[in-house]
Structure formats: C-alpha cells, structure tokens
Amino acid sequence: MEKPDKREEIVRATLALIAVHGFHGAPLAMIADRAGVGTGTIYLYFENKDMLIAEIYKDIEDRLSALIMEGYAPEKPVRERFLHLGTALLRYFIENPLDFRYLEQFHNSPYGVGFRRDYMLGQKRNCNVYRELLEEGVDRQVMKNLPQATLFALAFGPLLTVTRDHILGFISLDDSLIVRTVEACWDGIRR
Amino acid sequence: MEKPDKREEIVRATLALIAVHGFHGAPLAMIADRAGVGTGTIYLYFENKDMLIAEIYKDIEDRLSALIMEGYAPEKPVRERFLHLGTALLRYFIENPLDFRYLEQFHNSPYGVGFRRDYMLGQKRNCNVYRELLEEGVDRQVMKNLPQATLFALAFGPLLTVTRDHILGFISLDDSLIVRTVEACWDGIRR
Amino acid sequence: MEKPDKREEIVRATLALIAVHGFHGAPLAMIADRAGVGTGTIYLYFENKDMLIAEIYKDIEDRLSALIMEGYAPEKPVRERFLHLGTALLRYFIENPLDFRYLEQFHNSPYGVGFRRDYMLGQKRNCNVYRELLEEGVDRQVMKNLPQATLFALAFGPLLTVTRDHILGFISLDDSLIVRTVEACWDGIRR
Amino acid sequence: MEKPDKREEIVRATLALIAVHGFHGAPLAMIADRAGVGTGTIYLYFENKDMLIAEIYKDIEDRLSALIMEGYAPEKPVRERFLHLGTALLRYFIENPLDFRYLEQFHNSPYGVGFRRDYMLGQKRNCNVYRELLEEGVDRQVMKNLPQATLFALAFGPLLTVTRDHILGFISLDDSLIVRTVEACWDGIRR
DNA sequence: GATGAATGAGCGTTCATTCAT
DNA sequence: CATGAATGAACGCTCATTCAT
Numbered sequence: 001m002e003k004p005d006k007r008e009e010i011v012r013a014t015l016a017l018i019a020v021h022g023f024h025g026a027p028l029a030m031i032a033d034r035a036g037v038g039t040g041t042i043y044l045y046f047e048n049k050d051m052l053i054a055e056i057y058k059d060i061e062d063r064l065s066a067l068i069m070e071g072y073a074p075e076k077p078v079r080e081r082f083l084h085l086g087t088a089l090l091r092y093f094i095e096n097p098l099d100f101r102y103l104e105q106f107h108n109s110p111y112g113v114g115f116r117r118d119y120m121l122g123q124k125r126n127c128n129v130y131r132e133l134l135e136e137g138v139d140r141q142v143m144k145n146l147p148q149a150t151l152f153a154l155a156f157g158p159l160l161t162v163t164r165d166h167i168l169g170f171i172s173l174d175d176s177l178i179v180r181t182v183e184a185c186w187d188g189i190r191r
Numbered sequence: 192m193e194k195p196d197k198r199e200e201i202v203r204a205t206l207a208l209i210a211v212h213g214f215h216g217a218p219l220a221m222i223a224d225r226a227g228v229g230t231g232t233i234y235l236y237f238e239n240k241d242m243l244i245a246e247i248y249k250d251i252e253d254r255l256s257a258l259i260m261e262g263y264a265p266e267k268p269v270r271e272r273f274l275h276l277g278t279a280l281l282r283y284f285i286e287n288p289l290d291f292r293y294l295e296q297f298h299n300s301p302y303g304v305g306f307r308r309d310y311m312l313g314q315k316r317n318c319n320v321y322r323e324l325l326e327e328g329v330d331r332q333v334m335k336n337l338p339q340a341t342l343f344a345l346a347f348g349p350l351l352t353v354t355r356d357h358i359l360g361f362i363s364l365d366d367s368l369i370v371r372t373v374e375a376c377w378d379g380i381r382r
Numbered sequence: 383m384e385k386p387d388k389r390e391e392i393v394r395a396t397l398a399l400i401a402v403h404g405f406h407g408a409p410l411a412m413i414a415d416r417a418g419v420g421t422g423t424i425y426l427y428f429e430n431k432d433m434l435i436a437e438i439y440k441d442i443e444d445r446l447s448a449l450i451m452e453g454y455a456p457e458k459p460v461r462e463r464f465l466h467l468g469t470a471l472l473r474y475f476i477e478n479p480l481d482f483r484y485l486e487q488f489h490n491s492p493y494g495v496g497f498r499r500d501y502m503l504g505q506k507r508n509c510n511v512y513r514e515l516l517e518e519g520v521d522r523q524v525m526k527n528l529p530q531a532t533l534f535a536l537a538f539g540p541l542l543t544v545t546r547d548h549i550l551g552f553i554s555l556d557d558s559l560i561v562r563t564v565e566a567c568w569d570g571i572r573r
Numbered sequence: 574m575e576k577p578d579k580r581e582e583i584v585r586a587t588l589a590l591i592a593v594h595g596f597h598g599a600p601l602a603m604i605a606d607r608a609g610v611g612t613g614t615i616y617l618y619f620e621n622k623d624m625l626i627a628e629i630y631k632d633i634e635d636r637l638s639a640l641i642m643e644g645y646a647p648e649k650p651v652r653e654r655f656l657h658l659g660t661a662l663l664r665y666f667i668e669n670p671l672d673f674r675y676l677e678q679f680h681n682s683p684y685g686v687g688f689r690r691d692y693m694l695g696q697k698r699n700c701n702v703y704r705e706l707l708e709e710g711v712d713r714q715v716m717k718n719l720p721q722a723t724l725f726a727l728a729f730g731p732l733l734t735v736t737r738d739h740i741l742g743f744i745s746l747d748d749s750l751i752v753r754t755v756e757a758c759w760d761g762i763r764r
Numbered sequence: 765g766a767t768g769a770a771t772g773a774g775c776g777t778t779c780a781t782t783c784a785t
Numbered sequence: 786c787a788t789g790a791a792t793g794a795a796c797g798c799t800c801a802t803t804c805a806t
Binding site: 022023024025104105108109110144146147149150152153154156157158159160161162165170171177180181184185187188189190 | 212300340343347352368371375380
Binding site for chain 3: 594595598678681717719720725733734735750753754757758762
C-alpha cells in the first residue's frame with residue numbers, strides 16, 4: 001500500500017478547491033474534509049492558511065519550471081528557445097488547468113504582488129531563464145528595444161489570456177494552434 | 192459648496208478599497224467609514240454588496256467605452272483603428288489606475304466569469320467594436336487567420352499586463368512607450 | 383372629500399400588517415409605506431413603535447367592549463347574559479379577524495402580560511362586566527365554585543381557540559354553531 | 574463529574590430564554606452566553622436558529638406525549654380516559670412551566686401554524702390519541718355532536734388558559750383544583 | 765502524530781429612530 | 786405638519802485557529 005501522505009492529500013485538496021472556488025470559497029474545513037484529514041492536521045504541516053497557499057504556489061512554480069527547462073537548450077537560437085518556452089508553458093497549463101487557475105487566483109490577491117516584485121528585481125530563481133532570454137534577444141538585436149517588462153508582457157501576456165479562454169471552453173487549443181499562437185507572440189517581440 | 196452626494200462617496204470609497212484590497216479585503220464597515228457614511232446608508236443606494244460591486248463595474252465599463260469610442264473613425268484603416276483603441280485603452284488605465292485594478296479584481300471573481308462569457312458570445316454592447324475590428328482585420332487579410340479569442344489575447348493581453356506593471360511601478364509608460372507597445376501588439380496580430 | 387386622517391391610515395396599516403406578519407414582520411418602513419405616509423410621520427402621532435402597538439390594542443379593546451355591551455341587560459338571568467357576551471364576542475372576532483389576530487399577537491408578547499395582570503386585579507375598565515357576571519354566577523350558585531380565573535378560562539378559553547380555527551379555515555362557524563359552542567361553554571361553568 | 578454536554582446546555586438556555594422573552598427576545602449571543610458556550614458552538618449542534626427552535630419543540634412534544642400516554646388505558650370509559658389526559662397535561666405543564674411557555678411562543682409564530690394544520694389533518698403522530706378519544710366520544714354519544722375542532726377547543730382550551738394563569742401566579746393549581754378543572758371541561762363536552 | 769469540538773472576531777444586513785428640510 | 790435620507794446598534798451566521806484528548 002502506498003503511503004497516502006497526509007501532507008500530499010492536503011495540498012491536492014487545496015489546489016483543487018482553490019482553483020475552482022477561489023481563496024474565499026475554500027474554507028479549511030472543506031479542504032480538510034476533501035483531503036480526508038482533521039482540520040487540526042493541516043496545522044501540523046503548515047503554519048496557517050496563508051503559508052499553505054504560498055507553499056502550494058511554490059510547488060506549482062517548481063513543477064512548472066522543471067518542465068519548462070526540460071529540453072531547453074541555451075545554445076540554440078533565441079527564437080527557437082522562445083518557441084520552446086512558450087509552447088512548453090502553454091502545454092503545461094492545458095494539461096494542468098488546476099495549476100493555471102490556482103496561479104491566477106494567487107496572482108490576483110495580496111499574496112501575488114510580492115512575487116511579481118521578486119521577478120522584476122530578478123530575485124526569483126527560476127524566472128531568470130525568461131529574463132536572460134529576453135535580455136539576450138535585445139542585446140543580439142533580434143528583439144525590439146523595449147523594457148524588460150514590456151517584452152515580457154508581449155511574450156507571455158497573450159499566452160495567459162489564451163489559456164484562460166481554453167479552460168473556460170471558448171477556444172480549443174490543439175497542437176497546431178498552440179504553435180501558431182506562440183509564433184504570433186514572437187512576432188510581437190521580434191524586431 | 193458642492194454637494195458631496197453620498198452615493199458618489201460610497202462609490203469612490205468602494206472603488207478605492209476594492210482596487211487595493213480586493214472584494215474580501217473591503218468590508219462594508221470599512222467602505223462606509225471611508226465614505227464618511229453609516230453602514231446602513233449603503234443600502235439606501237444599493238440593494239446589497241453584490242449589486243454595489245456590479246454597478247461600479249458597469250460605471251467603469253461605460254466610462255471606458257465612452258472614452259475609447261471618442262474619435263474612433265470606422266472608415267479609417269484597420270491598423271489605424273487598432274492603434275487608436277489600444278492607446279486609448281492604455282491611456283485610460285494609466286490615468287485611472289483604480290479603475291484598472293477594480294476591473295482586474297472583478298474579472299477574477301465569480302462575478303467576472305459571466306461577463307467574459309457575454310463577450311465571447313458577442314452579447315456585450317460596447318465590446319462589439321473590438322470583435323468587429325478583429326473580424327474585419329481577418330476578412331481583409333491584414334490580420335493572421337486565428338480564432339477571435341486568440342487574436343483578442345494577442346492584441347489586448349499584453350496591454351493589461353503592461354498596465355499592471357506600470358501601476359505597480361515596474362515600468363513607466365510615457366507617451367512614446369505607449370505607442371511602441373501598442374504597435375508591438377499590432378505586430379503580433381498582423382499578417 | 384373625506385379627510386383621510388393620517389393617524390387613522392397608520393393605525394389601519396399597522397393593524398393589518400401586524401395581524402398577518404406579527405410584530406417583527408412589520409417594520410415601520412413597511413407600515414408607513416402601506417399607510418401612504420413618511421416614516422417620520424408615525425412619530426408625530428405615536429411616541430414610538432411600542433406605543434403605537436399599545437394604542438391600537440386599546441382601540442380594539444374599546445371597539446370590542448362597546449359592541450359587547452350593546453344590548454347587554456344586567457337585569458336578565460346570568461345564563462342569558464353569558465350567552466349574550468359569548469356570542470357577541472365570537473361574532474365580533476369572526477367579523478374582524480384582523481382584530482382577533484392582532485389581540486393574539488399582542489397577548490403573546492412582552493406587552494400582553496401586563497394587561498392580563500390588570501384584568502386579574504380588576505383594574506381594567508371594561509373587563510369588569512366579565513368579572514361581575516362570573517362573581518354573580520358563583521354567588522347565586524348557578525356556576526361552579528371555582529376561582530375567578532378558572533371560570534374565565536372555562537368560559538372564554540374555548541371561544542378563542544375556536545375563533546382561531548375558524549380564521550385558519552379549519553372549521554366554519556355559522557350562526558347555529560356559534561350558539562351551540564357558547565352553550566357548551568356554559569355547560570362547562572354552570573353548576 | 575457529570576459531563577455537562579454542551580448540546581444539552583444550549584437546549585436548556587434556549588428553552589429558558591425563549592420561554593421568557595420570546596423568539597425575538599433571545600438572540601443567539603444571549604443563548605450562547607447563558608449556555609456557557611461560544612456562539613459558533615451552537616452551529617455544531619443545530620443547522621441554524623430555526624432548526625434549534627424546531628428541534629426543541631419536538632423534544633418537548635415527545636416528552637409530553639410520552640408522559641401523557643403513561644397509564645393511558647384504551648379500554649377504560651371515555652370519561653375516565655379524558656380525565657386522565659386532561660390532568661396529565663395540566664400536571665406536566667405545571668411541573669414544566671418553561672415547556673408550556675415555549676409551546677405557546679412556538680404556536681404563536683410562523684413555525685406553529687404548520688403544526689396546527691398537521692393536527693387538524695390528523696397527520697401528527699401523537700395527537701391522534703386526542704382525536705380518537707373525541708371521535709369515540711361522539712360515536713358513543715357521550716359527547717356533544719360538535720365538530721372535532723370545537724370539541725378540542727372546549728376540552729383543552731381552558732386547560733391552556735388556566736395553565737398560563739397558574740404560571741403567571743394568578744391562581745394556584747393544587748391537585749384538587751386540577752381535577753375539578755378537568756371535570757369542568759368534561760362538562761363542557763359531554764352530552 | 766492526529767483529531768475535531770470549541771471558539772469568537774468579523775462579516776453582510778436590517779430597522780427603530782432622528783432631524784434637516 | 787410632513788418627510789425620508791441617514792444612522793449604527795444589533796442580529797444570524799462563518800470560519801481560521803486552538804487545544805484537550
């Protein structure tokens with residue numbers, strides 16, 4: 001018998017409930033119920049609800065960044081690397097819609113602001129690959145000479161919007177459309 | 192002496208507090224306090240908190256759409272019209288950062304989902320100008336042949352991201368940068 | 383044009399609403415609305431809600447006692463006088479169900495207790511006719527030798543219960559049944 | 574040490590407070606305070622205030638009906654059975670004045686109406702003993718030929734009134750008076 | 765470690781009462 | 786006289802957090 005690991009169950013339940021109902025639609029009692037543990041048990045693994053939420057955020061980010069870096073070849077051309085990152089991102093979200101919803105909920109909350117700040121200040125571990133790619137693109141003059149944040153918005157903003165629409169069922173992202181969408185993003189940033 | 196109009200004060204206070212703290216970080220007691228009225232007064236002007244929130248949303252949308260349509264010339268080329276819409280949007284949000292934050296909070300909430308659906312179904316009054324422009328662009332073959340939702344994401348997704356960064360102080364959008372950003376969005380969607 | 387007399391309108395509205403919804407289901411705003419006056423107007427005629435309620439109670443009591451005394455002949459035999467009182471009471475309530483419901487609401491509330499006490503202490507003006515009749519009945523040995531309150535309960539308790547059932551539609555009190563019911567009450571108290 | 578059982582404490586406090594102050598004079602905060610628990614605790618045992626009130630009503634009804642049926646002998650004469658029911662009822666209420674007051678409050682409220690209807694329709698479990706006895710009395714021609722509801726009013730209406738007077742201190746019901754009162758009720762319904 | 769009964773601050777909402785007009 | 790906008794105390798209810806078992 002696999003050990004069901006209570007911590008893991010709690011994380012799973014929290015992710016699912018918050019992704020669907022938002023932070024305020026997911027009381028700890030409901031989370032504990034879904035996870036099959038007592039409410040008090042949550043406090044054995046997490047300091048409080050805020051920490052639970054923040055740790056799940058980090059978990060997702062780690063999984064996401066691991067997947068994105070898989071097969072990322074720094075020696076390849078900037079464009080190719082960008083397409084790799086973009087499609088990997090899109091595919092990850094499509095396959096893990098709960099993670100996407102969770103990230104959205106998270107960014108749109110008091111918690112999220114600080115994290116965005118960390119990225120801009122370059123203090124976030126695994127965000128650097130985005131930064132570096134965009135900086136390199138500007139340096140090599142294959143991308144427009146725009147501020148880092150603007151390039152980032154042009155490159156990844158549409159991907160988030162499009163993912164949301166896919167999850168809500170407004171469009172259906174197949175492999176072909178994924179590639180064409182990321183290519184269109186590239187058109188936005190390339191010189 | 193101007194009459195301070197309690198309803199107006201309530202709206203102002205609600206907008207400011209929800210923009211900063213989100214729906215759940217802005218209890219009615221706090222709103223009433225900030226507006227300089229009693230809590231009961233809110234219920235003279237709004238049926239309940241949900242209606243207060245929804246009405247403010249509509250107010251913003253009306254103001255926004257009025258401003259965007261100002262000077263919009265349907266006879267001009269698609270590209271020119273797109274630049275008009277994009278820069279107007281960006282300028283409005285920069286000048287009314289609370290409105291922007293409020294819209295973001297709203298879209299990321301149970302309330303917001305229905306509104307997005309309305310847009311996709313083309314049932315929202317003033318959203319049609321976006322739809323029509325994108326459809327026309329595709330028909331005239333000046334834009335990529337991508338689904339409506341994808342084009343919308345490419346065209347306006349970056350604007351939202353960039354606005355957030357501006358409000359958070361990560362970049363400073365001056366007139367020149369606004370134009371260059373919208374032009375970059377155009378590059379993303381144009382054929 | 384008849385003068386609509388705001389005070390009268392307020393009383394009418396209050397009676398109707400409280401009879402149907404009870405004290406707590408009839409806010410002053412609703413009463414004022416139904417009466418066609420401003421809420422503040424109520425306070426011109428009544429000190430507060432409690433006084434409004436108490437005065438209406440007295441109004442009903444006065445009307446009731448006036449009607450009951452109409453045709454009451456102190457020189458007639460005790461039994462005849464009792465039948466007169468009982469049938470008059472029953473008929474009044476059947477014709478004025480709102481008054482009946484109002485009295486019930488009133489008696490079953492903090493207000494009502496004091497009034498009952500007044501009756502028992504013989505301090506209520508128009509209740510004396512009941513007292514005197516019952517006392518005379520005992521003195522003349524046509525009624526059972528039971529305490530005043532017990533006789534009162536036997537004599538009038540069933541009338542109240544039966545009226546409620548009539549108003550709720552469980553029985554239909556016609557003239558014949560009214561008489562037979564009051565006669566049955568007499569059987570309960572007569573020696 | 575007896576375990577004080579919070580649920581029991583809540584019930585006791587609610588019963589006492591509602592009996593004295595009515596439904597609207599007994600806020601949950603006051604009930605919780607009196608029961609020596611937090612307000613939230615009430616919701617562990619009862620779905621909401623309405624359910625709390627309804628469950629207490631059922632508790633009382635069950636206790637009352639159990640006591641009344643104790644020693645009830647269906648083979649005895651109608652009169653004897655009636656005296657049994659009447660005196661048992663009166664004794665129960667005298668010994669449990671809070672239960673009596675509570676029932677009165679309950680019947681005089683939106684809750685109570687439905688229950689009365691149930692009785693009239695014969696759908697209430699333990700009320701049938703009253704119904705059956707009255708029906709049998711009419712069939713055997715020992716009681717007056719009056720509608721069920723009228724007989725019920727004659728039989729039990731005075732008992733309720735007399736109980737209220739006893740509780741309020743207007744009369745003192747000792748064993749002798751109890752019996753004589755119930756016998757007087759019998760006189761009211763017997764042929 | 766694990767539990768869930770217990771807590772009470774805080775929420776959205778109502779309504780008797782006041783008072784400027 | 787008459788109004789009704791304005792008030793805020795008080796309500797029923799929720800839920801993050803604690804702690805005895």
